[in-house]
Amino acid sequence: MKQNRKGLLLVVSGPAGVGKGTIDTALIERNPTMKMSVSATTRKPRPGEIDGVHYFFKSEDEFVKMIERDEFLEYMHVFSTNYYGTPRAFVEEELELGHDVILEIDVMGAMKIRESYPDAVLVFIAPPSMSELKSRLIGRGTETIEAIEKRYEVAFGEMQYMDKYDYLIVNNLVDLAVRRMECIIEAEKCKVARSEALINRLLGGNSEL
Amino acid sequence: MKQNRKGLLLVVSGPAGVGKGTIDTALIERNPTMKMSVSATTRKPRPGEIDGVHYFFKSEDEFVKMIERDEFLEYMHVFSTNYYGTPRAFVEEELELGHDVILEIDVMGAMKIRESYPDAVLVFIAPPSMSELKSRLIGRGTETIEAIEKRYEVAFGEMQYMDKYDYLIVNNLVDLAVRRMECIIEAEKCKVARSEALINRLLGGNSEL
Numbered sequence: 001m002k003q004n005r006k007g008l009l010l011v012v013s014g015p016a017g018v019g020k021g022t023i024d025t026a027l028i029e030r031n032p033t034m035k036m037s038v039s040a041t042t043r044k045p046r047p048g049e050i051d052g053v054h055y056f057f058k059s060e061d062e063f064v065k066m067i068e069r070d071e072f073l074e075y076m077h078v079f080s081t082n083y084y085g086t087p088r089a090f091v092e093e094e095l096e097l098g099h100d101v102i103l104e105i106d107v108m109g110a111m112k113i114r115e116s117y118p119d120a121v122l123v124f125i126a127p128p129s130m131s132e133l134k135s136r137l138i139g140r141g142t143e144t145i146e147a148i149e150k151r152y153e154v155a156f157g158e159m160q161y162m163d164k165y166d167y168l169i170v171n172n173l174v175d176l177a178v179r180r181m182e183c184i185i186e187a188e189k190c191k192v193a194r195s196e197a198l199i200n201r202l203l204g205g206n207s208e209l
Numbered sequence: 210m211k212q213n214r215k216g217l218l219l220v221v222s223g224p225a226g227v228g229k230g231t232i233d234t235a236l237i238e239r240n241p242t243m244k245m246s247v248s249a250t251t252r253k254p255r256p257g258e259i260d261g262v263h264y265f266f267k268s269e270d271e272f273v274k275m276i277e278r279d280e281f282l283e284y285m286h287v288f289s290t291n292y293y294g295t296p297r298a299f300v301e302e303e304l305e306l307g308h309d310v311i312l313e314i315d316v317m318g319a320m321k322i323r324e325s326y327p328d329a330v331l332v333f334i335a336p337p338s339m340s341e342l343k344s345r346l347i348g349r350g351t352e353t354i355e356a357i358e359k360r361y362e363v364a365f366g367e368m369q370y371m372d373k374y375d376y377l378i379v380n381n382l383v384d385l386a387v388r389r390m391e392c393i394i395e396a397e398k399c400k401v402a403r404s405e406a407l408i409n410r411l412l413g414g415n416s417e418l
Binding site for chain 1 (some may be wrong): 335345369388392404407412
C-alpha cells in the first residue's frame with residue numbers, strides 16, 4: 001500500500017566515473033514504476049543513440065521555442081554551442097501517475113531543479129575516496145593522462161557541492177548503494193511533510209464513528 | 210559499510226492499539242545492533258516485570274536525585290503519583306557505540322526529546338483509520354466500553370500531534386511498517402546533514418594524490 005500517491009523526483013549527481021549510471025539502471029530494473037527522465041539536446045545523435053530513449057533530439061529553433069514556452073525544468077547552453085535541458089512535461093506526467101522519476105544531472109542542473117521543483121530529493125553519489133575516483137578514471141584506459149587530469153579537476157569541483165544535496169551515498173558496493181537509494185525513496189514517502197492528505201484523512205476519519 | 214558511525218535515536222509514538230510494540234520488537238529482532246531504551250519509573254513492578262528489562266524501578270527519592278543530576282532525557286510526573294523518565298546515560302552510551310536506540314514514548318515525551326536531543330528522529334505510527342483503531346481497542350475484549358471510549362479519546366488526542374513528527378507510518382501490515390522503519394533509519398544515516406565527517410574526509414582526500 002502506498003502512503004502517498006504522487007511520485008518522487010529523485011535528482012542524482014556525482015562525478016564521472018563514480019558509477020551513478022550503473023546505480024540508476026539497477027534501480028529502474030528493480031522498480032518497474034521508476035522512470036528515467038530523458039533530456040532534450042540540440043547536439044546531433046551519435047551512432048546508436050535513439051531519439052526519445054537516450055535524448056530528445058531537437059533543432060536549436062525547436063529548443064528555443066520550448067524555452068520560451070517554459071517547457072524545461074532546467075536547461076543550459078554548453079559553450080554556447082549545444083543546448084541541454086530537462087523537459088517538464090514528461091517528469092510532471094510521470095509524477096502525477098505516481099511514478100518516481102530519476103533525473104541524472106550535473107551539479108549546476110541539480111541546483112536549478114531545487115529552485116524550480118522544491119519537492120525534488122537531491123542525492124549525491126560519491127566515490128569511497130578521491131584517489132579511488134582517480135584510479136577509476138584511469139582504469140577506463142580510454143583517455144590521455146591530460147584528459148584524465150582534466151576530468152579529475154572537474155570531478156573535484158563537483159564534489160564541492162555535496163553539502164548542497166539532501167543525501168550522500170558513497171558508492172563502494174553497487175548493491176548497497178542501490179538499496180540505500182530505495183530506502184531514501186521509501187523514507188521520503190513516509191515524511192510527514194509529504195503526508196498532508198493522509199493526515200487530513202486520518203483525522204477526518206473521526207466522523208466515521 | 211556504515212557511512213556514519215554514530216547511532217540514531219528513533220522516537221516512536223502512536224496511540225494504544227496501533228501495534229507500535231509489535232513493530233519495535235520485530236525491529237530489534239531483525240537488527241541485533243538496535244537497542245530499546247528502558248524507562249525508569251517509581252511505580253511498583255507488576256508480576257513478571259524485571260528491573261532493567263521492562264523498567265528501571267526506582268524509589269521516589271532515587272528518581273528525584275536523578276532529576277537533580279540531569280540524568281533524564283525527559284521525565285514526567287503522572288497524576289502526581291508516579292514518575293516516568295528516560296535515563297540519558299543508556300541512550301547516549303549506545304549511540305556512541307554506533308547502536309540505534311528505539312524509544313517508545315507518548316507524544317508529550319516525544320516533544321520533550323525533540324528539545325533535549327534535536328538529532329532524534331520522530332516517527333508516528335498511525336492506524337489505517339480511526340474506526341479501525343476503535344475496533345482494535347474493542348477487539349482486545351479486556352475492557353469496558355467506557356474504558357474503550359476513554360482510550361479512544363486519548364488516542365484521538367495523540368493523533369493531533371502527527372504533524373509534529375518527522376515521519377508517519379500507517380500500520381496496516383506489520384512487515385511493511387517494519388521495512389519502512391528500517392528504510393527511515395538507513396535514509397537518515399545517508400543525510401548530508403549527518404555526514405559532515407564523511408564530507409570532510411572525502412574533500413580532504415584530495416591531498417592523498
